[in-house]
Amino acid sequence: MANIKELSVEEKLRALYDLQLVDSRIDEIRNVRGELPLEVEDLEDEVAGLSTRLEKLTLDLENINAEIKQKEIAIDEHNENIKKYTKQKDSVRNNREFNALEKEVEFQQLEIELAQKQIKERKANIEHKKDILAQTKERLETREVHLKHKKAELNDIMNETEREENFLVDQSNILRESIEVRLLAAYDRIRSNFKNGLAVVSIERGASAGSFFTIPPQVQMEIASRKKIITDEHSGRILIDHVLAEEEREKMESIFAKL
Template sequence: MVKEVKKDPNELTVEEKLAALYQLQTILTEVDKIKTLRGELPLEVQDLEDEVVGLKTRIENFKNEVDELKADIANRKHNIEAANALIAKYTEQQDNVRNNREYETLSKEIEYKNLEIELDQKRIREGMDVINNRTEEIAENQVEVEERSKDLEAKKEELDSIVAETKQQEEKLREKAKALETNIEPRLLQAFKRIRKNCRNGLGIVTVQRDACGGCFNKIPPQKQLDIRMRKKIIVCEYCGRIMIDPELAGVVEEVPATPVKKRRASKKVASKEPKAKAAPKVETPDVDMEDVEA
């Protein structure tokens, strides 16, 4: 296990800083595992909530549009009634005109009012078509809202169930992490969080494993490995930027690979057998000649 650190961040040695960071990383990794149990449920719930809000907004916009069209239709019907009244008035006045000029003027007014009536009637028909379409779309969207709302409730129940199971454990881990953060130098803590955010697996500090970085698995030069074991300065991987820590300080037992050694021994045995198989025919001939010489 890692060593306990002092409470004053300014008095920490490099070794204590690394130990504190690795302990914090261990706790945060446990929190990440709890989040993994939830899977994509939080995102699915958020997407469904956004979709339901979008559908409700669309329905509201359609309803407002229908109300505006209905008000416009009512206004145009009122204009048609007023125009018909004027047409009747102008027609009656035509019977009492004194000259052709007055008659033509009234005729033009009647013609103009008829054109207005035709235009209003056309706009009313168009408005009614739009109202019918919007009414159908509102009904379809309402059905979709009901279906999405059911899916949302089911996903929320599933998510709440998982959260309820892990909430207490997660809260304890977060409290431990918060307490540890107070014992870490702010600049170092900020850098550690930035590294964690940029890494896929959330590892900001890793151990050296088999002479390689435990995060990106790139080979580490021997001199840099020595510097890491010395614990005199903060060293980061030149490939992935993660902070590196000595496995012994982290309390991690490094595994020694055994399989590659067996493969090398097997290859030597095969190599030693091949020359013997090729030289066998040549050995028999000298034996026969030596017997003839003795005879």
Template structure:
């Protein structure tokens, strides 16, 4: 007994229907792209501003920490000076009670050493004070810039939120349609479509033939290949850019648009002939 071959719904779909589904999917995805274009560079601007604000906050925190260290160092050096001054006062009093020159000279050297320590501490205080002033100015500038960037970020976030609120409903509905069409395609076509679309600069994976040329890269399509595309018996890709090609009447089921184009072409031809006769 002969075995019956069971085909899935996707396998039973004709090539023409597959092409129509691909073209419809492309139209929907192009609408989604247009909606996202309305946002412009806002998402990137918001992201960049968030990074800048975070960087400025880190910078301010770092300057604050360094300022505290400088202030603490100044305080420590001032305490050292007090200690040295107390020892100088002590050694000076002891000089009045020495028993010989050797003890007097030893105390004099200690006093001289402590005076040098005081000079060195005062030098360090000046250095730390200069650093402190620099850090205070740096903190002021960073805080001013942070304030400006935070205000700008708030403004840009508000703009982005307004744009998203305006388009979110339509975008979600289109995304749902797009995913449904993609899921209904056979896996091979879905993968190919997604790959071509991601590699194309304008996001076009399926294009029509217009004026004998590919609608994606605008390279000429040979006449015989155009006939094959019009026949819709197989999926044909542009040999130059790899996009899937369909004829421009792919959705003209009742041939209305095609008939109108034929009539327009005939009228144009008649006008051309009349002009030639008048010229003669």
């Protein structure tokens, strides 16, 4: 990092507040996007999952139909065997051979009954899977339409704000390079402690902005003198006087207006 020139306390406060204004503007832009990027990501994952499920269900149906076909072929074979064994009974020489053929016929009939039962079960499974397939297909189509709309919404917002956000991020990085490491670390730490990301605030009506606690007059005078960096004892935020805040807001707003 390049050497940072020594700034006066007032210059440090102005740089910090400028950084706060820029970072807050970036926050606003990102808040407009809100949860949209995550929504799009979740929808993409859901669509991918449903597509995979649809492929698996389709493959399952193909496999079940193939199994049914095999069972039907087996039944045909068993029926042919029954015909063969029945015909052989006409030419047997003794009861032992006759009984053996009878058992073969019974076995083939049992095999046919088992295969028919299995076909019935698989056909019931097919109907069940077809219902799930139809539901999955309908849900997939719905989620794909929803994803398309959400992507379009996100793209519109990105197109509107991308140029401004990129400029502001560059400005934030430039400002950060002008602030000493210790002070910048304090700023980031304080900022991370608050949902609204405010680490540097001005005195408004005798209290720090966003706080109900009054700042004692003596402390207000010290803040206005801009001789040292003072933090709010209640919130820990860095405090600046109202005049300095207004000057920097006007300066930064003129920059933002050019975007």
